[in-house]
Amino acid sequence: MKIREEFLSYNKPCFGQEELDGVVESLKSGWWSKGPKVLEFEKRFAEYVGVKHAIALNSCTAGLFLGLQVLGVGPGDEVITTPMTFCASSNTIVHCGATPVFADVDPETGLIDPKEIEKKITPRTKGIVPVHYAGRACDMDAINAIAKKHGLFVLEDAAHAVYTTYENGNMVGNCDNIAAFSFYATKNLATGEGGMITTNDDALYEKLQVLSLHGMSKGAWNRFSAAGSWKYDVVEAGFKYNMTDMAAALGLAQLDRLQEMQNKREEFAAVYNQAFADVKGISVLPDGPWGRNAWHLYMIKIERNGLAISRDKFIRLLNEEYKIGTGVHYIPVPLHPFYRINYGTRQGDYPNAERLYSQIISIPLNPSLTREDVDYVCEAVREIAQRFSK
Ligand SMILES: Cc1ncc(COP(=O)(O)O)c(C=O)c1O
The missing domain is CATH 3.40.640.10 (Type I PLP-dependent aspartate aminotransferase-like (Major domain))
Known part of the structure; x- marks a missing residue:
């Protein structure tokens, strides 16, 4: 691409x-x-x-x-x-x-x-x-x-x-x-x-x-x-x-302009959902499970049994090769030094949060994007996934 x-x-x-x-x-x-x-x-x-x-x-x-x-x-x-x-x-x-x-x-x-x-x-x-x-x-x-x-x-x-x-x-x-x-x-x-x-x-x-x-x-x-x-x-x-x-x-x-902005978020989220539905090794955070999703964040999950690439390397490639900014929401709070030191929290205490953290990447989702931007992100994610498919 x-x-x-x-x-x-x-x-x-x-x-x-x-x-x-x-x-x-x-x-x-x-x-x-x-x-x-x-x-x-x-x-x-x-x-x-x-x-x-x-x-x-x-x-x-x-x-x-x-x-x-x-x-x-x-x-x-x-x-x-x-x-x-x-x-x-x-x-x-x-x-x-x-x-x-x-x-x-x-x-x-x-x-x-x-x-x-x-x-x-x-x-x-x-x-x-x-x-x-x-x-x-x-x-x-x-x-x-x-x-x-x-x-x-x-x-x-x-x-x-x-x-x-x-x-x-x-x-x-x-x-x-x-x-x-x-x-x-x-x-x-x-x-x-x-x-x-x-x-x-x-x-x-x-x-x-x-x-x-x-x-x-x-x-x-x-x-x-x-x-x-x-x-x-x-x-x-x-x-x-x-x-x-x-x-x-x-x-x-x-x-x-909130409704107009939300319509864009919903439209782009649907494009992402469709683009990633058949990609081996990529899953997405479920929309729901109840009530209306405001689509504040759109997260993909790297499934290590389908892809021979770490989450961190995936982020690096998106950033350096494809020029796409991403985020991770979040490093579980109890893993931060302040909490470890003051409350004795340790790796392994919150297995579900920690596992999710190791897999997730937030990709761009906001009303300032164009449909071309969103298609570009879809293509980049699909291309990396294909390259590292197990
Ligand atoms: C889950 C959550 N709670 C609280 C806050 C704090 O919001 P603010 O920056 O408006 O104080 C944020 C900010 O990003 C957040 O994501």
Whole structure:
């Protein structure tokens, strides 16, 4: 095949005139921090998800940490999460002074396995942080049932799950738990840096709102707008996690084009599925198993019994020979030095996550790609697989 001239980067933000106009409008309005655009974005995002409350933040990490704080996590507590995630899911547990406990994933889907969660429950367990990995919802019926049985909270890491639905068809985030979304640059809806927490619980919402902005009883909007008044009380030692109006302007424009962007992701994922269906030694992460897949990531799996090439070498060839950028999502968190040193985690503790990790490659999937780019990636993967077929 003919090698492309330009490197195909793994991800590229997708935006148009609406994003540019929105940011310029925000700059000109004089509201450079949390102002009317943030309030509008919160309202529109809540409507989109079908949830009662949404609070815009400067990251999903902030949302996870705030969630753990209002759910009362502190020293001595254990919180169960998945090893197959970005470190923010467990680092935030550490930030609260609690102990992250990992429950292995289903070997096929890579989603946290409810049976493994039950095995890890102790008298110190306070809650569960499931991750809707790659844009597919976890088995929330089973996880919520376990939480109810043992009196635990559930805080959903929905960083990958804008557009994902649960088994019952509801949007992820329309929950009585707290869900934390990410709008980081590579996410399905991006604001550069940014996040949103959603909940249907009024009491949790009030606490999250106050804690997200210094613990003040009123935000700048209530203090500095024409209708506001200057007086406020500090009722908690809160944090500074609010979104800016410039980021919210991006978010609003991205929300308007979300369906269009998702259509592209779905179209390209279908092209990949078809292209790899008959390739010996290549399998793909299942779409599902329940609810709608947001196709945040598209992963191929290198089956060593079909291919005489390691995952790492496959990545190297894609990168160096074919000029294709890739990713690996994720190195299991317990294998990182911080966790090994502080929590004694070891190779072999989470066999399903570790096996999956040794096989997966995330290939480009985003709305900025062209159909030619996607066909090119298909051809490159097929060619390497053919070359190393056993
Ligand atoms: C699963 C998961 N959780 C949390 C985060 C943190 O998101 P943010 O960068 O918005 O803080 C990420 C970011 O990539 C993620 O992938």
